Each structure stands twice: as C-alpha cells, then as structure tokens.
Amino acid sequence: MTRPIIGRVVPERWRATGATAPGQRTVGEPGIARIAVDLLGGDQAPAVVVDGALRACKADPALHLTLVGPADAADAVLAALKPGDRRRITTVTAPADSVGAAVHAVTEGRADALVSAGDTRATVLSAAREMGRWPGVRRPALTAVLPTAAGRLVLLDVGSSVDPDEETLTWHARLGAAYASVVLRMPSPRVGLLTIGTEPGKGDRLRRALPARLVDLPLPGGGRYAGLVEGGDIVTGRAADVVVTDGFTGNVLLKGLETAYALSGPPARNTDPPPRAALLLGVSGTVVVCHGAATGRDLAAGIALAADLHRRNSVAAIADLLSAQRGIA
Amino acid sequence: MTRPIIGRVVPERWRATGATAPGQRTVGEPGIARIAVDLLGGDQAPAVVVDGALRACKADPALHLTLVGPADAADAVLAALKPGDRRRITTVTAPADSVGAAVHAVTEGRADALVSAGDTRATVLSAAREMGRWPGVRRPALTAVLPTAAGRLVLLDVGSSVDPDEETLTWHARLGAAYASVVLRMPSPRVGLLTIGTEPGKGDRLRRALPARLVDLPLPGGGRYAGLVEGGDIVTGRAADVVVTDGFTGNVLLKGLETAYALSGPPARNTDPPPRAALLLGVSGTVVVCHGAATGRDLAAGIALAADLHRRNSVAAIADLLSAQRGIA
Numbered sequence: 232m233t234r235p236i237i238g239r240v241v242p243e244r245w246r247a248t249g250a251t252a253p254g255q256r257t258v259g260e261p262g263i264a265r266i267a268v269d270l271l272g273g274d275q276a277p278a279v280v281v282d283g284a285l286r287a288c289k290a291d292p293a294l295h296l297t298l299v300g301p302a303d304a305a306d307a308v309l310a311a312l313k314p315g316d317r318r319r320i321t322t323v324t325a326p327a328d329s330v331g332a333a334v335h336a337v338t339e340g341r342a343d344a345l346v347s348a349g350d351t352r353a354t355v356l357s358a359a360r361e362m363g364r365w366p367g368v369r370r371p372a373l374t375a376v377l378p379t380a381a382g383r384l385v386l387l388d389v390g391s392s393v394d395p396d397e398e399t400l401t402w403h404a405r406l407g408a409a410y411a412s413v414v415l416r417m418p419s420p421r422v423g424l425l426t427i428g429t430e431p432g433k434g435d436r437l438r439r440a441l442p443a444r445l446v447d448l449p450l451p452g453g454g455r456y457a458g459l460v461e462g463g464d465i466v467t468g469r470a471a472d473v474v475v476t477d478g479f480t481g482n483v484l485l486k487g488l489e490t491a492y493a494l495s496g497p498p499a500r501n502t503d504p505p506p507r508a509a510l511l512l513g514v515s516g517t518v519v520v521c522h523g524a525a526t527g528r529d530l531a532a533g534i535a536l537a538a539d540l541h542r543r544n545s546v547a548a549i550a551d552l553l554s555a556q557r558g559i560a
Numbered sequence: 561m562t563r564p565i566i567g568r569v570v571p572e573r574w575r576a577t578g579a580t581a582p583g584q585r586t587v588g589e590p591g592i593a594r595i596a597v598d599l600l601g602g603d604q605a606p607a608v609v610v611d612g613a614l615r616a617c618k619a620d621p622a623l624h625l626t627l628v629g630p631a632d633a634a635d636a637v638l639a640a641l642k643p644g645d646r647r648r649i650t651t652v653t654a655p656a657d658s659v660g661a662a663v664h665a666v667t668e669g670r671a672d673a674l675v676s677a678g679d680t681r682a683t684v685l686s687a688a689r690e691m692g693r694w695p696g697v698r699r700p701a702l703t704a705v706l707p708t709a710a711g712r713l714v715l716l717d718v719g720s721s722v723d724p725d726e727e728t729l730t731w732h733a734r735l736g737a738a739y740a741s742v743v744l745r746m747p748s749p750r751v752g753l754l755t756i757g758t759e760p761g762k763g764d765r766l767r768r769a770l771p772a773r774l775v776d777l778p779l780p781g782g783g784r785y786a787g788l789v790e791g792g793d794i795v796t797g798r799a800a801d802v803v804v805t806d807g808f809t810g811n812v813l814l815k816g817l818e819t820a821y822a823l824s825g826p827p828a829r830n831t832d833p834p835p836r837a838a839l840l841l842g843v844s845g846t847v848v849v850c851h852g853a854a855t856g857r858d859l860a861a862g863i864a865l866a867a868d869l870h871r872r873n874s875v876a877a878i879a880d881l882l883s884a885q886r887g888i889a
Contacts, residue, residue, distance in 0.1 A: 427811040435722040462815030482756040486791030495824040
C-alpha cells in the first residue's frame with residue numbers, strides 16, 4: 232500500500248519559507264500579505280479566479296496579489312480595480328504550469344503564500360518538490376475545517392493521500408492536532424480516526440491496523456487520541472475535534488457535507504461558515520487549495536485564509552510545535 | 561485486494577426464498593408480511609428493537625412479526641400490545657446468534673424477510689451462508705436510498721464490502737441499476753462511480769481502474785454508466801440516480817449526510833425521507849440492515865421497508881431482471 236514518497240525532505244527547513252528565525256516568531260500581527268494566485272486553477276478558470284481576486288482585494292486593503300497565469304486574465308483584474316489599488320497587483324505571465332510558477336513566487340520570497348483551485352496532485356507535487364517536506368512527512372495532508380453542531384472540526388486528509396499507508400495516517404494525526412492547537416487555538420484537541428463502526432475490528436485493513444499505533448502516539452498541543460469516530464460525528468462534533476482519514480474518503484465526505492450545508496444550512500446557524508478551502512500541511516510554505524468547482528466567493532475565502540495564516544505565522548508555528556513535540560517524544 | 565468469497569453460490573436459486581415460480585410473479589400486492597426481527601441487534605438493543613417492533617405493529621395492521629432473541633424482550637412487546645394483536649407475534653428464543661436464528665426463520669419459510677441492526681458482517685455472513693449468493697456476486701451489497709435535491713438516489717455499498725476489488729464494484733453497478741429500476745421504478749437509471757474529481761486519472765487505484773470496465777458494461781433496467789461523480793452529487797442528485805462505491809466510503813458518507821439532514825433538514829423539503837435502512841442485495845432473500853445506532857423509529861422504518869419489499873416481491877424481481885440481462889449480455 233505504500234506510495235512513493237514525493238518531493239524532497241528538508242530537515243533543516245521545518246519552518247515556512249520567509250518565516251522569521253526561531254525565537255523571533257511574530258504571531259497575530261496584521262500587515263501586508265502577499266498572496267500568489269494561480270489564474271489557471273479551477274474548472275471555470277480564469278473567470279472565477281479573476282472574480283475571486285477582485286472580491287479578496289475589496290475585502291482586505293492590506294492584501295497584495297501576485298497573479299500567475301495568462302496576461303489577459305491578469306489584465307482583467309487590473310482593469311476592474313481603481314487606479315490606486317493597481318499597485319497592489321503584481322503579474323507573472325505563465326502560459327503553462329501556473330501553479331509551479333506560483334510556488335516559485337513563494338520560494339523566491341516574492342509572495343508569502345499561494346492559492347490554487349487547480350489539480351490537487353500537481354499542486355502537492357510542485358509544493359513538495361520546491362518547498363520541501365517536513366522531516367518524517369511522507370505525504371502532505373490537505374487540512375480542511377468544517378462547521379459542526381458543537382463548533383468547528385479539523386478534517387484531514389481531504390484529497391492528497393489517496394492510497395495512504397499507516398505511517399501517513401499516523402502523521403495526519405500529528406499534523407491535525409498541531410493545526411487545531413495553533414490555528415483554531417483548541418487547548419487539548421481530541422483526535423479521532425474515521426471508520427464505519429466504533430466496535431474494535433470494524434473498518435477496512437488500514438483502519439483495523441491503525442488504532443494500535445494511535446493509542447499511545449504522543450500528539451502536539453496537548454492532543455489526545457479519542458478513538459474511532461463515524462460519519463455522523465463529523466456533523467455533530469461530539470466525539471472529536473480533529474478527524475483523521477485517507478484523502479479519498481475525506482474528499483468525498485467534505486464535498487458531500489459542504490453541498491448539504493449549502494442547500495440546507497450548516498449544523499449550527501449562529502456561526503460564520505469556515506472557508507471552503509484547505510491548507511496543505513507538511514510542506515515548508517503556506518499553500519491553500521480550493522476545490523476545482525470553487526466559485527469566486529470560495530476563491531476569495533481561500534485567499535483570505537492564506538493571508539490570515541501568513542499574518543499569524545501559522546505554518547511556522549505548527550512546524551515549531553511538531554519539532555518540539557518530537558524532541559520530547 | 562481480492563477478499564475471500566463468502567457464503568455459497570446457489571446458481572439454481574436466483575430467486576428470493578419463498579418467491580413464486582417464474583412467470584407467476586406477484587408485484588405490488590398488499591397482504592400479510594411476516595418479518596423476522598433481531599431483538600439483540602443494535603447498540604441500544606433490545607430496548608430500541610422492542611420500541612421499533614411496537615411502532616411497526618401499530619402502523620401496519622397486516623404486519624406479523626417473528627421476534628428472535630431473549631424471551632423477556634419478546635414478552636415486553638407482547639405485554640404492550642392489545643390482546644387481539646398478540647396473535648400477530650411469534651417468538652423464537654435465541655440467547656445468542658439471534659441474527660442467525662432470524663435468517664433461519666426466513667430460509668425455513670417461517671418468515672418472509674428479516675431486519676437487524678446488529679453487526680453488519682455477522683448479518684452478511686449468515687445471510688450469504690444460509691440463503692446463498694446470486695451467481696457472480698462475490699460480496700452482497702448494502703443498498704441505501706438517500707433523498708436528494710432532485711428526488712432520490714441509490715447508494716451502494718454502504719458497509720458490506722470494505723476492501724472490494726474491481727469485480728465487486730462492477731457487480732454493485734448491476735445490482736444498483738436493477739434496484740433503481742424495480743424498487744424506485746426509474747426508467748433508465750444513470751449509474752455513476754463515486755470518486756474525488758471528474759477528470760480522468762483522479763482517485764485511488766481502484767477508481768482509476770474501474771471506468772474502463774464500467775463504460776461498456778450492460779446494465780439491467782435500461783441503466784447506463786454516467787461516469788465519475790463526486791461527494792456533492794450525492795446531495796444534488798444531478799449527475800446520477802445510482803452511485804457505486806466501496807462499503808467504507810459509502811458508510812462514512814451515508815452516516816455523515818443522514819446526520820446533516822437530521823440536523824438541518826433534507827436537501828428537498830417536500831418529500832418524505834427514505835428509511836434509514838439498507839437492503840442487502842445479492843443474496844436469495846429479503847434482508848434489511850439498520851445502523852447500530854438506529855432508533856426505534858429507524859427500526860420501525862426498516863421493518864416497514866422489509867414488508868414493502870416482500871409485498872412487492874422486489875428481491876425476486878431484481879434477480880429476474882439480472883438473470884434476463886445476463887442472458888442477453
């Protein structure tokens with residue numbers, strides 16, 4: 232079941248590209264965020280990406296965008312902005328491999344983070360190759376946040392690891408606990424394993440083997456393994472704050488629930504819905520992925536998520552937490 | 561990836577146990593339905609099963625129940641019924657393997673169908689062993705119906721085949737098309753394959769290999785392969801009427817959506833929700849499975865589904881359709 236390890240490992244580079252040195256972390260600071268946007272990513276690209284970029288610029292005056300893709304799409308954004316706002320736009324012409332060019336903009340320090348609604352595999356491969364993976368991470372995890380009746384829940388992976396092995400899902404547990412602690416500020420996140428029944432021995436081969444590995448796994452951020460959870464627990468939020476699964480099941484469930492919530496409303500009415508976008512965890516950089524079917528509104532939410540994660544220095548803080556926890560374990 | 565074939569194959573017995581001879585099919589007839597009920601199945605058994613049995617008896621005066629399990633639970637049902645209704649109850653004392661005893665009640669002609677909220681594997685194994693599988697069926701499929709914004713949708717498998725191979729999912733396509741045609745009376749059901757993106761090459765190994773097998777597959781009931789579908793399509797119902805997947809993904813998605821609909825309402829408000837129960841397709845008998853977490857209301861709905869499927873002779877009609885279609889193919 233083991234998939235080839237993709238991308239290079241950069242042991243000396245746990246931290247996000249462009250992050251400050253250890254001990255100088257700056258968290259929660261407002262300020263300029265420079266986001267590279269893949270104009271060619273998405274089923275309806277570039278039109279929805281142009282729409283999303285304009286929405287994001289209007290909502291956030293400190294946002295700067297590096298638009299990567301065909302020149303005419305970038306021109307459409309510039310033409311729709313007021314002259315005074317055009318200085319916030321940089322364009323990079325890339326007739327092909329726009330996501331690769333967007334990754335380069337981040338690794339070369341010209342952007343702080345990137346957003347793409349393009350092919351997930353291409354984005355994961357490009358990010359892993361150019362930014363490097365964190366030590367031990369075989370397969371970076373797309374990490375999404377869903378609304379629940381009880382609040383919010385972290386679901387990973389939602390599309391990167393489609394044939395994962397036990398080691399990959401064990402890493403997802405670590406990554407998810409760190410995300411919940413740093414980004415959602417949950418004090419002791421409960422980490423559950425998604426399966427089809429809570430009695431021992433239920434589930435497929437992977438799920439029958441995993442509990443023995445997870446039960447004693449040290450987790451960052453005070454996280455603890457909360458046992459087996461089922462599909463309904465992703466909606467109620469009762470059993471876990473972080474739910475670990477393979478990227479196939481996670482993607483199917485995420486798209487199903489997002490569509491159900493779009494039609495019938497979320498499980499709790501009094502909270503703002505989380506963005507329909509996922510952070511790629513396990514690479515040394517801030518990479519946000521939107522669905523192929525993302526709307527302009529979804530892309531704007533993905534850009535806002537990337538800007539927020541950058542301003543809070545979240546990816547470096549997650550890497551620090553994992554590094555420290557591994558030192559203890 | 562191939563799992564051991566379970567149960568015996570009974571080539572001469574495509575038809576449901578107790579069905580009439582070919583050419584004498586009786587569909588849509590009202591009348592007495594004798595349902596065997598597993599009193600020990602379910603997380604809250606026997607209390608919820610007692611509740612479900614009473615609800616079902618009250619709702620359907622032509623329903624007869626064979627209650628299988630501990631005597632005190634059966635007595636609780638009898639005590640709560642009016643004296644005139646007690647003749648509709650038969651009891652079978654089974655301190656253990658209550659689902660096996662319920663299966664026997666059907667194979668021996670003492671009941672027309674059975675309902676259990678117990679361990680799915682035990683039910684599938686017992687049914688396959690005692691009733692026999694249809695020729696070609698490696699793994700019977702738990703077949704559920706979900707509400708969609710467009711109407712109703714058949715999802716299979718929702719928990720029987722957790723590590724299936726290509727042949728098993730190919731059979732699910734046939735079984736699902738026949739179910740949609742016979743039970744939901746859909747004229748030309750569109751059969752989709754659940755995956756994580758509609759571009760070719762998306763998905764895990766199983767899903768990348770399957771489209772080549774499905775594209776030219778003759779399907780019963782005028783069914784046709786409608787291509788790849790995603791999680792959101794299970795909610796909208798736009799892309800397919802029948803959706804094929806492995807039992808792990810199907811179970812997770814079903815429980816997630818059922819819980820979302822229970823909290824926020826179904827995707828279309830003007831229709832009665834389908835029962836939260838699944839038919840085990842591929843064995844020579846009518847076997848309905850409820851979730852382990854089923855409520856009394858869910859069990860009553862499962863019993864009503866079993867009675868309806870028996871009265872309409874649905875399982876024999878599905879077997880006939882598959883047999884005829886294989887003769888042509």
